[in-house]
Amino acid sequence: MQKLTALVVDAAAGFREQAKSILTAAGFNVEVAENGQQALTLASAGRFRLICCSDDLPDIAGSDFCGQLRALDGYDYAAVLIMTDNDNARKLKQALLAGATDIFNKHDTQELEIYVRRLAERETRHLSGRVLFIEDSRVLQTIIIDLLTDMGLDVDAYTFAEEAWAAFSGGDYDLVITDIMLEGSMSGITLVRKIRRLREESGNLPIIATSGFDNMSRKIELFQLGVNDFVSKPINREELRQRVFNHITSYQNVRELRAQQNSLYSLAMLDQLTQLFNRHALREFAGKYFSEAYRFNRTLSMAVLDLDHFRDLNDKYGHDKGDQVLAELGNWLKRHVRDEDMIARWAGEEFVMLLPGCDAPAAVVLMQRMQKRLQRFKPANMTISLSVGVAEMRHEPQDNLNTLFELADRAMYQAKMAGRNCVRQYQTEEGETL
Numbered sequence: 001m002q003k004l005t006a007l008v009v010d011a012a013a014g015f016r017e018q019a020k021s022i023l024t025a026a027g028f029n030v031e032v033a034e035n036g037q038q039a040l041t042l043a044s045a046g047r048f049r050l051i052c053c054s055d056d057l058p059d060i061a062g063s064d065f066c067g068q069l070r071a072l073d074g075y076d077y078a079a080v081l082i083m084t085d086n087d088n089a090r091k092l093k094q095a096l097l098a099g100a101t102d103i104f105n106k107h108d109t110q111e112l113e114i115y116v117r118r119l120a121e122r123e124t125r126h127l128s129g130r131v132l133f134i135e136d137s138r139v140l141q142t143i144i145i146d147l148l149t150d151m152g153l154d155v156d157a158y159t160f161a162e163e164a165w166a167a168f169s170g171g172d173y174d175l176v177i178t179d180i181m182l183e184g185s186m187s188g189i190t191l192v193r194k195i196r197r198l199r200e201e202s203g204n205l206p207i208i209a210t211s212g213f214d215n216m217s218r219k220i221e222l223f224q225l226g227v228n229d230f231v232s233k234p235i236n237r238e239e240l241r242q243r244v245f246n247h248i249t250s251y252q253n254v255r256e257l258r259a260q261q262n263s264l265y266s267l268a269m270l271d272q273l274t275q276l277f278n279r280h281a282l283r284e285f286a287g288k289y290f291s292e293a294y295r296f297n298r299t300l301s302m303a304v305l306d307l308d309h310f311r312d313l314n315d316k317y318g319h320d321k322g323d324q325v326l327a328e329l330g331n332w333l334k335r336h337v338r339d340e341d342m343i344a345r346w347a348g349e350e351f352v353m354l355l356p357g358c359d360a361p362a363a364v365v366l367m368q369r370m371q372k373r374l375q376r377f378k379p380a381n382m383t384i385s386l387s388v389g390v391a392e393m394r395h396e397p398q399d400n401l402n403t404l405f406e407l408a409d410r411a412m413y414q415a416k417m418a419g420r421n422c423v424r425q426y427q428t429e430e431g432e433t434l
């Protein structure tokens with residue numbers, strides 16, 4: 001990692017001190033000079049990452065100082081900040097043309113503070129990540145591997161796109177850098193196309209293409225294909241370093257944000273004990289089940305499943321054992337429904353299933369089969385049983401989750417009354433099933 005060094009050049013001792021303290025606070029080691037000549041001597045002896053220079057030096061104009069500094073060996077990419085106390089547009093433009101990076105007002109140092117703090121953060125940030133790198137020139141491969149590992153990155157380097165593609169599916173990468181013209185039967189373009197066709201997250205990975213053909217229509221084609229960036233050969237190390245830095249950090253920020261969103265989603269929608277959807281999620285998604293049933297005139301059934309004598313199990317074996325039973329049962333139930341069905345933990349020991357395309361008699365048969373299997377499956381080594389109530393949507397305008405739940409819940413109660421461990425379809429007092 002580069003050492004953060006800065007040089008302040010100003011004839012006024014007061015401003016030198018002020019600038020020095022701002023830069024020191026941002027993490028720079030600071031040297032000072034009173035005039036341009038002294039600064040140029042110091043600059044050629046050392047290598048400063050940042051030079052903060054007055055536009056009003058006693059011996060040399062600010063723009064000339066910039067020009068002479070840039071001509072020194074190793075100052076191509078240094079940040080040269082011109083400090084001014086008058087906003088003479090012409091003078092400032094001259095300084096920019098002569099190579100100044102930016103211009104700041106001496107009387108408003110807040111902007112300078114923000115700039116140096118951000119630069120220091122960027123320079124000292126420890127990158128970590130994995131790069132898939134494809135380049136068929138051995139010499140260039142070595143140079144770029146050095147650059148990337150120096151940035152803290154792990155690199156998987158390949159000469160052929162075929163090998164890289166084989167490695168891609170097994171690796172958790174943060175960036176792909178690929179040459180476009182490669183030896184072998186697969187080109188860099190085919191590799192990019194294959195990556196972009198992937199549906200999973202890795203299909204969105206940032207890709208930097210490199211090529212010796214600096215041809216505009218080829219570049220445009222590459223961007224259309226989904227390449228994020230392009231670096232022409234011969235590769236400028238510093239340019240590639242900055243581009244890699246930007247792509248890796250923004251990709252990782254997006255990933256982190258997505259992970260946070262997922263964990264918030266999981267907290268909001270999933271029951272933490274069973275990892276099934278919770279009641280809130282059932283309410284959220286039920287609308288879709290009902291509207292599709294109306295639209296396509298499909299049947300929709302609901303089953304309410306309630307553990308029998310669970311209080312006794314808790315009392316006899318403890319609440320932790322009860323929790324274990326619920327967690328294992330939840331997992332087991334999830335594996336016994338189809339992808340389009342929905343299962344949620346409604347409350348303590350009560351679960352709800354929405355079964356689209358399934359009428360009530362079919363749901364009864366399904367639940368009876370499940371009950372049979374449950375006798376063999378002993379969650380947490382406990383023999384348990386379920387009372388199940390089933391009801392079918394009647395396709396009446398007021399049908400919704402609440403009305404269907406009410407019927408299925410009443411059916412579940414009828415199953416309890418009938419001695420538990422059985423399935424009941426809701427029956428009206430007149431004996432009509434619904």
Ligand SMILES: Nc1nc2c(ncn2[C@@H]2O[C@H](COP(=O)(O)OP(=O)(O)OP(=O)(O)O)[C@@H](O)[C@H]2O)c(=O)[nH]1
Nearest residue numbers: 306307308309310311312314319320322323348349
């Ligand atoms: N371990 C555990 N127990 C729970 C949880 N949620 C609810 N319960 C317990 O589930 C039991 C439900 O008891 P009841 O409503 O009387 O029902 P039951 O004992 O299963 O009897 P029936 O439903 O009539 O067969 C209570 O003891 C609750 O404390 C939970 O998250 N973990």
